[in-house]
Amino acid sequence: MNYWLLKSEPDAFSIDDLRSMPGKKDHWDGIRNYQARNMMRDDMRKGDMAFFYHSSCAVPGIVGTVEIVKEAYDDFTALDRKSKYFDAKASRDNPRWCMVDVKFKKKFKEIVSLAELKENNKLADMTLLKKGNRLSIMPVSAKHWKIIQSMVDA
């Protein structure tokens, strides 16, 4: 079982949006980066857990957890001309992009902010905190997962 971190801009899709979906789940669409796609397709498994990270907002940070409930399948938004994730190079035969389904598990009482994560020396080697890493999906080690869980107020 693997751990992950999924970034989303809360203006576009927040953890509250996920919680209010039917069944508290939704597809994680719009991934248009090959590294992120490959990890999602090759390594992300049903039952894996992920942090939900809010990016490009007033207080960026981890706001809760989700579970991967469906493994990678074709991202149909790439074929939808009206979608902002439409990709002219994607086709039915070669959809190019994929997505997974995630289910809301928990929203933290308080956000674990990026600033707090940076202040924690034990997280110094975390991918998220490394310079220049902008991937919207990244793996989290079991060690880091535990440390961050310990930073959460009940």
Add this chain to the structure above:
DNA sequence: GCCAACGTTGGC
């Protein structure tokens, strides 16, 4: 809005 750090594209 700025800018660093990537990733992608396309001419050669």
Add this chain to the structure above:
DNA sequence: GCCAACGTTGGC
């Protein structure tokens, strides 16, 4: 295959 130009991400 190289590399310059361009686009994107995301913190600040």
